[in-house]
Amino acid sequence: MKLYTYFRSSAAWRVRIALALKGIGWTPEFVHLLREGGQQNRPEYRARNPTGLVPTLETDTGDLLIQSLAIIEWLEETRPRPPLLPEDVLARARVRGFALTVACDIHPLNNLRVLRYLKRELGQSDAARDAWYAHWIAEGLGALEGMLHGVPGPFCYGETPGLADICLVPQMANARRLNCPLDGYPLLLRAEAAAAALPAFRDTAPERQPDAG
Amino acid sequence: MKLYTYFRSSAAWRVRIALALKGIGWTPEFVHLLREGGQQNRPEYRARNPTGLVPTLETDTGDLLIQSLAIIEWLEETRPRPPLLPEDVLARARVRGFALTVACDIHPLNNLRVLRYLKRELGQSDAARDAWYAHWIAEGLGALEGMLHGVPGPFCYGETPGLADICLVPQMANARRLNCPLDGYPLLLRAEAAAAALPAFRDTAPERQPDAG
Numbered sequence: 318m319k320l321y322t323y324f325r326s327s328a329a330w331r332v333r334i335a336l337a338l339k340g341i342g343w344t345p346e347f348v349h350l351l352r353e354g355g356q357q358n359r360p361e362y363r364a365r366n367p368t369g370l371v372p373t374l375e376t377d378t379g380d381l382l383i384q385s386l387a388i389i390e391w392l393e394e395t396r397p398r399p400p401l402l403p404e405d406v407l408a409r410a411r412v413r414g415f416a417l418t419v420a421c422d423i424h425p426l427n428n429l430r431v432l433r434y435l436k437r438e439l440g441q442s443d444a445a446r447d448a449w450y451a452h453w454i455a456e457g458l459g460a461l462e463g464m465l466h467g468v469p470g471p472f473c474y475g476e477t478p479g480l481a482d483i484c485l486v487p488q489m490a491n492a493r494r495l496n497c498p499l500d501g502y503p504l505l506l507r508a509e510a511a512a513a514a515l516p517a518f519r520d521t522a523p524e525r526q527p528d529a530g
Numbered sequence: 531m532k533l534y535t536y537f538r539s540s541a542a543w544r545v546r547i548a549l550a551l552k553g554i555g556w557t558p559e560f561v562h563l564l565r566e567g568g569q570q571n572r573p574e575y576r577a578r579n580p581t582g583l584v585p586t587l588e589t590d591t592g593d594l595l596i597q598s599l600a601i602i603e604w605l606e607e608t609r610p611r612p613p614l615l616p617e618d619v620l621a622r623a624r625v626r627g628f629a630l631t632v633a634c635d636i637h638p639l640n641n642l643r644v645l646r647y648l649k650r651e652l653g654q655s656d657a658a659r660d661a662w663y664a665h666w667i668a669e670g671l672g673a674l675e676g677m678l679h680g681v682p683g684p685f686c687y688g689e690t691p692g693l694a695d696i697c698l699v700p701q702m703a704n705a706r707r708l709n710c711p712l713d714g715y716p717l718l719l720r721a722e723a724a725a726a727a728l729p730a731f732r733d734t735a736p737e738r739q740p741d742a743g
Contacts, residue, residue, distance in 0.1 A: 363676075367672070367677055383677075384630040384631060387624075387627040388623065391620070407595075407604070409607065413597065413599070414600040420633075421597070421634050424634070425638040426638060426644065434665070438662075438665075439654060439662070441652060445652060449647070449651075452647070460580040460581040462580075463576075464596075
C-alpha cells in the first residue's frame with residue numbers, strides 16, 4: 318500500500334498508527350503541506366484526493382481512499398486482526414463517538430488551512446490564533462476526559478489500544494506543541510502514556526518520519 | 531428511543547433522517563441552542579453528552595450515544611435494514627469518505643459555537659463571518675462534487691439513499707440558507723433533488739420540527 322502522508326498531519330498519523338498496529342507494510346509518498354505553495358494543491362494530488370488534504374491511501378489494487386477514519390474502518394473491515402474497535406455494538410459506538418469528537422470537534426478547527434485563514438483573511442495576530450487553538454483544545458479535551466470517567470484503562474477503552482487512542486495521541490501531541498495545559502485530563506494522560514510505550518505509536522510520530530523538518 | 535435534538539442542527543438532522551429511513555420511531559427531547567444561554571450547556575445535558583453538542587441518542591436500554599456518525603453506524607449495526615452503507619468494502623470506504631468530508635471538513639467550521647467565537651472573541655463583522663462560512667462551504671462542496679464524478683445517481687452513490695445523502699442534504703440546506711452559489715455542483719444538486727422526493731428527508735427538515743422557530 319502507498320500512503321500519501323505529511324509528518325505533522327494528525328490525520329495522517331492516525332492512519333500510520335493503524336497500519337502499524339495491524340502490522341501492514343506501506344510505502345510513503347510525501348506531500349509537503351508548506352512547500353511549493355502546498356504540494357496538496359498540485360493537480361496530480363487533487364486528482365487523487367479532491368479535498369486536497371492528507372492522508373490518501375492507495376490500496377494494493379490501486380484504489381484511492383480518503384479521510385483517516387474511513388481508511389481505518391476499511392482497514393478494520395479488510396484486516397480485522399488485531400481489532401481497533403470492540404466487538405460489542407454499544408462499546409463500538411462509544412469508541413467511535415470519542416474518535417469523532419477528536420476528528421470533528423477539535424482537529425478541523427486547528428488544522429493548517431484554518432489557522433492560515435485566521436491570519437491571512439481575518440488579520441488575526443499570532444496571540445489571537447494561539448488563543449483560538451487553545452480554546453478548542455480545552456473544549457474538546459474536557460469532553461473527551463468526561464467520556465472516559467469510570468472506563469477501565471490503561472488505554473482509552475480498556476487493555477488494548479484502539480481507534481480512540483489512535484485519534485487521541487496525535488491530538489495530545491498537538492496540544493503539547495502549543496503548550497496547552499494538560500494536567501486537568503488524568504484519564505487522557507493515562508491513555509497517552511500507555512500508547513507511548515508501544516512502537517506503533519512511537520515510530521509513527523511526526524518527528525520520526527523521513528519528511529520531518 | 532429518545533433523541534436530543536435541535537431543529538436547525540445539521541448533525542441532529544442527519545440522525546433524524548437515518549431513523550426515518552430505517553423506520554425507527556423516536557421521542558424528541560428538545561435542546562434549544564439559543565435559549566437560556568444554550569440549553570446544551572445545562573449540567574443535566576452535559577452529564578448525558580460531555581461535548582455539549584447535539585444530537586444525543588438515548589437507546590431503549592437507556593444507553594447514551596453521541597456523535598451523529600457514531601449513532602448512525604450503531605443504527606446500521608443493530609438495525610441493518612434498509613442499509614445505509616453499501617456491502618462492498620471499497621464502496622463503504624468511499625461513502626464514509628464522503629460523509630466524513632461533510633462532518634469533518636465543512637460542518638465543524640460553520641457551526642454555531644464557531645460563528646459565535648468569530649464574532650465575540652475575534653470581533654469579526656457579519657460580512658467577514660459570512661465570507662468565512664461561504665469559503666468553507668465552497669472548498670467542501672467542490673471536493674464532494676469531485677468525489678461523485680462518474681458515480682451513477684440519482685443519489686450520491688447509486689439508486690438508494692445512504693450515509694452520503696444523509697450528510698449532504700443538511701449541508702446543502704445550510705449553504706442555501708447562507709445564499710451560497712450552488713450551480714457549480716450538478717451532481718450534488720442531483721442527489722439533493724432525489725432526496726427531496728422522500729419523506730425521510732422532507733419530514734425531518736428543520737422547518738418541519740416542532741421546536742422550529
